[in-house]
Amino acid sequence: MARIGVFICWCGSNIASTVDVKAVAEAAADFPGVAHSVEYKYMCSDPGQTLIRQAIKEKQLTGLVVAACSPRMHEPTFRRAALESGMNPYLVEMANIREHCSWVHEDRAEATTKALETVRMLVEKVRRNTPLEEIRVPVTKRALVIGGGVAGIQAGLDIISAGIPVTVVERTPSIGGHMSQLDETFPTLDCSQCILTPKMVELSQSPLTTIYTYSEIEEVTGYVGNFKVKIRQKAKTVDHVKCTGCGICVEKCPAKVPSEFECGLADRKAIYVPFPQAIPNKPVIDRPNCIYFAKGKCGVCKKICPAEAIDYDVEDTIVEEEVGAIVVATGYDLIDRALYGEYGYGKIADVVDGLQFERMLSASGPTGGKLIKPSTGETPKTVVFVQCVGSRDDSKGIPYCSRICCMYTAKHAMLFKHKVKDGKAYIFYIDVRAGGKGYEEFVKRAVDEDRVVYLRGRVSRIFEKNGTVFVKGSDTISGQQVEIRADLVVLATAVAASDGARQLAQKLRIGFDQHGFLTEAHPKLRPVETNTPGVYLAGTCQAPKDIPDTVSQASAAASKVLGLLSSDELVREPLVAHVSESVCISCFACEDTCPYGAIERVEWKDPETGLTTEIARVNPGICEGCGACIPVCRPKAVDLRGFSEEQIYSEINALSDMFKVKR
Amino acid sequence: MKSTSVADSTKTASTQFLERVEEQSGQKVRICYQCGKCSAGCPVGYAMDLLPNQVMRLVQLGLKDEVLSCATIWLCASCETCATRCPREIEIVKVMDVLRQKSRREGYPSPAREVPVFVSAFINNLKRFGRLYEAGLVGVYNLLSGHITKDMDKAPAMLLKRKIALMPPRVKGMGKVRKIMKNIEEMRQQ
Numbered sequence: 001m002a003r004i005g006v007f008i009c010w011c012g013s014n015i016a017s018t019v020d021v022k023a024v025a026e027a028a029a030d031f032p033g034v035a036h037s038v039e040y041k042y043m044c045s046d047p048g049q050t051l052i053r054q055a056i057k058e059k060q061l062t063g064l065v066v067a068a069c070s071p072r073m074h075e076p077t078f079r080r081a082a083l084e085s086g087m088n089p090y091l092v093e094m095a096n097i098r099e100h101c102s103w104v105h106e107d108r109a110e111a112t113t114k115a116l117e118t119v120r121m122l123v124e125k126v127r128r129n130t131p132l133e134e135i136r137v138p139v140t141k142r143a144l145v146i147g148g149g150v151a152g153i154q155a156g157l158d159i160i161s162a163g164i165p166v167t168v169v170e171r172t173p174s175i176g177g178h179m180s181q182l183d184e185t186f187p188t189l190d191c192s193q194c195i196l197t198p199k200m201v202e203l204s205q206s207p208l209t210t211i212y213t214y215s216e217i218e219e220v221t222g223y224v225g226n227f228k229v230k231i232r233q234k235a236k237t238v239d240h241v242k243c244t245g246c247g248i249c250v251e252k253c254p255a256k257v258p259s260e261f262e263c264g265l266a267d268r269k270a271i272y273v274p275f276p277q278a279i280p281n282k283p284v285i286d287r288p289n290c291i292y293f294a295k296g297k298c299g300v301c302k303k304i305c306p307a308e309a310i311d312y313d314v315e316d317t318i319v320e321e322e323v324g325a326i327v328v329a330t331g332y333d334l335i336d337r338a339l340y341g342e343y344g345y346g347k348i349a350d351v352v353d354g355l356q357f358e359r360m361l362s363a364s365g366p367t368g369g370k371l372i373k374p375s376t377g378e379t380p381k382t383v384v385f386v387q388c389v390g391s392r393d394d395s396k397g398i399p400y401c402s403r404i405c406c407m408y409t410a411k412h413a414m415l416f417k418h419k420v421k422d423g424k425a426y427i428f429y430i431d432v433r434a435g436g437k438g439y440e441e442f443v444k445r446a447v448d449e450d451r452v453v454y455l456r457g458r459v460s461r462i463f464e465k466n467g468t469v470f471v472k473g474s475d476t477i478s479g480q481q482v483e484i485r486a487d488l489v490v491l492a493t494a495v496a497a498s499d500g501a502r503q504l505a506q507k508l509r510i511g512f513d514q515h516g517f518l519t520e521a522h523p524k525l526r527p528v529e530t531n532t533p534g535v536y537l538a539g540t541c542q543a544p545k546d547i548p549d550t551v552s553q554a555s556a557a558a559s560k561v562l563g564l565l566s567s568d569e570l571v572r573e574p575l576v577a578h579v580s581e582s583v584c585i586s587c588f589a590c591e592d593t594c595p596y597g598a599i600e601r602v603e604w605k606d607p608e609t610g611l612t613t614e615i616a617r618v619n620p621g622i623c624e625g626c627g628a629c630i631p632v633c634r635p636k637a638v639d640l641r642g643f644s645e646e647q648i649y650s651e652i653n654a655l656s657d658m659f660k661v662k663r
Numbered sequence: 664m665k666s667t668s669v670a671d672s673t674k675t676a677s678t679q680f681l682e683r684v685e686e687q688s689g690q691k692v693r694i695c696y697q698c699g700k701c702s703a704g705c706p707v708g709y710a711m712d713l714l715p716n717q718v719m720r721l722v723q724l725g726l727k728d729e730v731l732s733c734a735t736i737w738l739c740a741s742c743e744t745c746a747t748r749c750p751r752e753i754e755i756v757k758v759m760d761v762l763r764q765k766s767r768r769e770g771y772p773s774p775a776r777e778v779p780v781f782v783s784a785f786i787n788n789l790k791r792f793g794r795l796y797e798a799g800l801v802g803v804y805n806l807l808s809g810h811i812t813k814d815m816d817k818a819p820a821m822l823l824k825r826k827i828a829l830m831p832p833r834v835k836g837m838g839k840v841r842k843i844m845k846n847i848e849e850m851r852q853q
Binding site: 342388392393394395396430456457458459460461472473474475476479480481482 | 696697698699700701702703704705708709713714716717744748749750751752
């Protein structure tokens with residue numbers, strides 16, 4: 001026999017001014033199964049909770065309905081209060097008569113009726129609640145970081161600083177990411193290499209770190225605290241254990257291809273180390289461009305290698321790792337050049353993008369830090385910088401702001417003026433967005449000290465006529481059309497999601513937006529978590545951001561990882577789905593529907609017939625209790641603990657009974 | 664600097680003006696964020712009194728008199744360079760069309776006087792002959808615009824190459840053409 005206690009909260013005047021709480025408490029006392037019904041000014045306060053705790057003992061209550069605010073606010077509070085009096089916390093339910101009632105209604109009589117109906121529904125539900133136990137799952141104390149750019153490096157460093165081992169998977173032959181390509185960084189103009197490479201070394205030399213370069217994620221299974229990850233190590237063709245990194249092979253290799261690291265401004269060999277400070281500083285063979293792999297002839301590297309490290313027969317290998325948490329830090333790419341035909345991007349030699357300009361500025365770059373016109377090799381005197389190339393452009397399918405361009409363009413113009421004292425720098429902009437510590441001051445410095453000229457307007461067209469590059473733009477402030485003969489044009493091309501981000505997101509079962517950026521659990525309050533527990537985001541894979549923000553987010557993701565891995569067991573809410581074995585017809589529609597991959601196939605022996613069949617089982621460690629499996633289950637074998645069909649129907653029936661009475 | 668009170672009028676006539684222009688052109692003028700790419704690439708921009716982005720701005724602010732009496736709307740060549748490149752995908756040409764219609768209908772004088780003269784001569788020519796009679800159009804336009812001898816020197820060569828004809832074209836079904844013209848007139852009345 002149910003003995004339910006109903007506790008109506010005034011929430012000061014928040015509820016009581018719109019809902020007649022006394023009337024609700026009196027009426028609720030007569031509901032079937034209700035043994036006790038009271039109201040109180042602040043149910044969440046200490047006296048309020050004491051009221052509940054005493055009533056549980058004195059009235060021998062078997063369940064509670066607390067009619068107050070949203071369960072998001074105080075469900076944990078009241079469940080804890082119940083537990084202190086020896087009641088299973090899952091026998092407590094909240095009727096939301098604040099957010100769903102008093103706050104959104106004005107008519108007192110109607111609001112009171114609605115509050116009563118809500119309480120009635122919850123009473124019916126609680127009558128059918130069963131005691132539930134929290135789910136405990138063990139935790140693997142190791143983290144995986146996907147992507148070895150500055151975000152991945154920072155997250156990795158912060159995780160190992162707490163003594164937790166970390167596995168870093170990087171797609172290219174070296175860690176370092178885009179930051180290793182940059183020259184100086186805004187707003188302090190400190191050299192990118194000088195602040196990044198020590199971090200690369202620190203991460204790679206820690207005994208807690210395992211780095212897989214030239215590798216990609218093949219498959220991710222498991223769940224929070226217990227992921228199983230398959231990593232595909234692409235065949236490097238060079239045995240990094242034997243290789244001493246002497247570099248003779250690179251020197252002698254006859255095959256040249258445009259270097260990705262130098263953004264096509266210089267060539268690299270088919271056997272290569274992407275840049276001098278690379279980690280690991282040992283080469284790989286880029287097989288599609290290797291003469292030996294294309295034609296079966298050459299083999300110079302193998303012949304010359306003193307360490308006999310070259311083996312043409314090695315194949316991709318799959319490594320398996322078990323980790324408790326995953327940080328995704330896959331970074332960004334620049335937009336496709338073909339998107340901007342009107343700017344001659346990719347066609348006119350003296351039109352380059354921001355990353356190419358960085359390589360030209362860099363002392364270790366293809367020009368040794370000398371600025372040149374790529375077409376002639378002369379020093380450019382007039383450089384035009386164009387912002388928002390792609391960004392904020394619905395017609396190119398990129399409505400967002402890339403966030404970093406305003407600042408790096410100011411920096412580019414500044415560094416150009418530092419190198420070419422008598423040069424002229426023009427920046428076409430729409431709005432200058434310099435919201436960051438020291439950013440606005442930095443832009444002012446470009447105008448004030450370095451005499452950079454800002455022109456407000458988007459450029460319409462960039463074209464070449466008799467070897468001269470013309471930039472046709474406007475200055476909307478003076479209301480004039482502007483045409484500039486430029487020696488060099490630098491396009492601030494939009495930041496786009498990294499190639500393959502979508503596919504990786506699908507493997508991890510995390511969300512991504514229409515542009516391929518990965519989705520956080522909440523844009524404000526859970527910015528580094530994803531909707532899949534145990535998977536976190538860091539850096540530009542989530543949205544365009546600069547280095548300070550990327551590093552902050554990486555550290556935030558690491559702190560989330562450490563919070564998760566600090567306990568030996570994970571405690572999870574028991575509100576998960578379960579399958580009734582004898583009813584399951586093995587159609588596995590639930591398996592296809594489950595967004596979290598929580599459905600497993602298990603052998604089950606029917607105790608009545610003795611037959612063994614393969615049926616669905618819910619892994620409670622993975623299940624998020626979303627309930628998507630329930631409507632697709634044809635024989636109704638799946639049900640949700642704490643939100644069973646019986647409970648939901650009893651709520652609906654209670655409500656329809658009250659409607660009948662009203663009529 | 665010329666001062667125009669935007670705040671006073673935004674609530675009434677001016678927002679109506681923006682809404683009418685948007686409705687008639689089918690273009691969301693309100694989302695123009697003044698990047699100026701239209702003005703940057705406009706081949707007629709050098710001759711305009713207001714650049715295309717400024718026209719869009721005046722429409723946004725509802726400054727009807729300023730925009731309907733400018734020369735730009737008459738100088739626009741409808742080449743669609745702006746529309747092709749607009750990052751907000753506004754077809755400025757359609758907005759210009761609507762502005763020209765409004766300007767004519769509401770009797771605003773055009774600073775680019777020849778353009779409306781040409782447009783009238785062109786339409787009357789079509790009404791009369793059903794197809795364009797170039798020699799007639801040039802004659803009427805030159806008379807009304809005051810450039811009597813304009814392009815006369817080109818006439819012999821064009822006649823010889825049969826680019827223009829001396830006599831008006833003969834069109835079958837002039838009755839139908841007149842009916843079309845009448846329908847247009849009736850639609851306009853509505």
